[in-house]
Amino acid sequence: MAELHIIGHIVGATGFPHSSLFCKWGVHTGGAWRLLAGLKEGQTQVDIPQTGDMAYWSHPIDLHYATKGLHGWPKLHLQVWHQDYFGRCQLYGYGYCHVPSSPGHHRIDCVTWRPLGSWQEQLAQMFVGGGPQLRSPDLIYSGADRYRLHTEAMGSVALELGIIMRHFDKYGVES
Amino acid sequence: MATGNPSVFLLTVNGQIEGANFPEYDNLYCKYCFVYGHDWAPTSGLEEGITQITCKGRQSSHKLIWNFPLETTFKSTNPSGWPQLVVSVYGPDVFGNDVVRGYGATHIPFTPGQHTRIIPMFVPEPTWRLQKFTSWLLGRRPEYTDPKVVAQGEGREVTRVQSQGFVTVSFHIITKDMKKMGYDVGPPSSAIAPSATSGWSTEEQPHGL
Secondary structure, eight states, X not given: OEEXXXXXXXXXXXXXXXXOEEEEEEEEOOTTEEEEESOSEEEOOEEOOSSSSOEEEEEEEEEEEEXXXXXXXXXXXXXXXXXXXXXXXXXXXXXXXXXXXXXXXXXXXXXXXXEOOOHHHHHHXXXXXXXXXXXXXXXXXXXXXXXXXXEEEEEEEEEEEEEEEESTGGGTOOO | OOOSSOSOEEEEEEEEEEEEEOXXXXXXXXXXXXXXXXXXXXEEEOSEEEOOOBOOOXXXXXXXXXXXXXXXXXXXXXXXXXXEEEEEEEEEOTTSOEEEEEEEEEEOOOSSEEEEEEEEEEEEOOSSHHHHHHHHHHTOOOOOSSGGGGGOOTTGGGOEEEEEEEEEEEEEEXXXXXXXXXXXXXXXXXXXXXXXXXXXXSSSOOOOO
């Protein structure tokens, strides 16, 4: 069995309307992958930057997978939320990126989007916040039924991921 | 002695905590420690330490320099739980009490070569304004009982923090027997290539990526 280590962290997010942000993240894999160590989902702390608009989380990710096949390569999906002064949470964006498939250190900027409602919902969102959310988070990293969605672009999340691969070359995999 | 199939690999970390960039604070010192998983053990060097107290120079008004050496070697059977360097910065407040100015953590790089890491630092935020005022007055800010918590991902979802400042650390990494055990860590980094975090400079607060 080949092994994959994902060692890195979610650095932070920038480009969102307000900067008091936190992120719910998870890693989704296909059926041939088995998680040997580490947490495959979590939630960062809420960061309120003192200066600038980039919120920094430095949330560590340390995952150890074993796999029998290349299908279902791990995908990291994210939901960026905003927490206001009163503790209310509002969705600011969904995004996903594939975990890099070559060993070494990678810096990734994951772009995010938010579902857009009707013009009445957008008007209400301007005043009271809220807004439509996905019923099931699977849509963040799958392409099925996306054509039904109308979305707007939001900010981006910075990730630093280090990849260590073991025994992939024994099975003839080049990366 | 045949080293045909080693079961243990070594990671040697030589580096320094170069300094910090805290626009609002001065006269800071830094405590560091290494946090690692169950499969890891340090074989030589110090696991934790405290730097000197430094203040901003007159020429470069935003830079605080420690130039503090780090020299540690770890051994392990498994890259899971790769060591992290946890850094906590402390300094005096208006009344002279020693308060925490930031916590931060970064993974030790695993490709051999030279690396620079810029670690964003954050402090826990008090939950309501009155607590913020009393903690400012009495000098008892919210702190973590064990700074190693910063290296973990669990339990973070209930904390609010304020990020303020950055610490710059540089590493020179040597590994032994990782290739023999079958681990591919990618191309070694070259000293000239800029670090991945160089986009977040210590010179000023970055305004987007």
